[in-house]
Amino acid sequence: MINHTATIAFIGTGNMAGAIIGGLLEQGYPARNIIGTTRSPDSAEKASKALGIQVTTDNEAAVAQADVVVLGVKPQVMQTVCAALGTAIQQRQPLVVSIAAGIETATLDQWLGGGLPVVRCMPNTPSLLGAGVSGLFANPAVTTEQQTLAETLFRAVGMIQWVQQEADMHTITAICGSAPAYFYRFSEALVRSAEQRGLAAADAQALVAQVALGAARMMRETGDTPTQLRAKVSSPGGTTVEALRVFDEQGLDALVEAAVDACATRSVTLTDELASKHD
Ligand SMILES: NC(=O)C1=CN([C@@H]2O[C@H](COP(=O)(O)OP(=O)(O)OC[C@H]3O[C@@H](n4cnc5c(N)ncnc54)[C@H](OP(=O)(O)O)[C@@H]3O)[C@@H](O)[C@H]2O)C=CC1
């Protein structure tokens, strides 16, 4: 069960934090126990209306009442945001959860003044529907109770996976955080092909979404591996094998491997760029 009494401050309430907040509210988390912040008053008003929670531009005031502070701003502005929040966070000593790509817990802790419990989390946007995946890493200052709190919060919006080595967060980013976009990209290509063959765009999009949902549910619910499920679709001498032959001939595995590698490598270089700012 989620601890519904913890007050959570989301510093940055954009695409990802908004998806987590939406998912928590959907699961019954009380709106009064969630506060969000944005940089501009305009986006605060928009986010507040869209999500049905209080959203301000006052990061320090949000932290002052929080048991959990979720840092949901872009990596490139995180240091500035943390520097301005250090005093409020040190006074309150909340559990700090960062959802930023490429920022190590030690770097964040240093930016916030040191000695803090920091959980690094890599979620993904399907959290909005309770269908997210979040990889989690805790620094040594995180207590068992805080670990459970972080775990229950993110479990409320999907699956969770703890990693013991922080370096594994690069892989988690490449196969969970960023990966919904790969499926959307593949779906865009399928929709485009269907359109070229004469289907209406809206129909093609609905069909592709249903295929993706069905395929995902088969992988989750039948216990079969993707390889076994693929075999069950591919009749010898039939149609599917022809499409799969083209994927193989044109090097789908190498393409995917290169894409995942590029994503994980960017997570590493982002980490190096941001850590080099930390003295
Ligand atoms: N999008 C995704 O799928 C995923 C994103 N992430 C991580 O989540 C983080 C946010 O990404 P995303 O949600 O896509 O980005 P968005 O640009 O959608 O959101 C950024 C949010 O930060 C706010 N913000 C900027 N500066 C400040 C500030 N000084 N004080 C308070 N709020 C501020 C913005 O407010 P305003 O609108 O006023 O500028 C906005 O609400 C990143 O670190 C990213 O690595 C992790 C996993 C997946």
Ligand SMILES: O=C(O)[C@@H]1CCC=N1
């Ligand atoms: O693209 C990004 O950098 C963020 C992190 C994972 C998903 N979106």
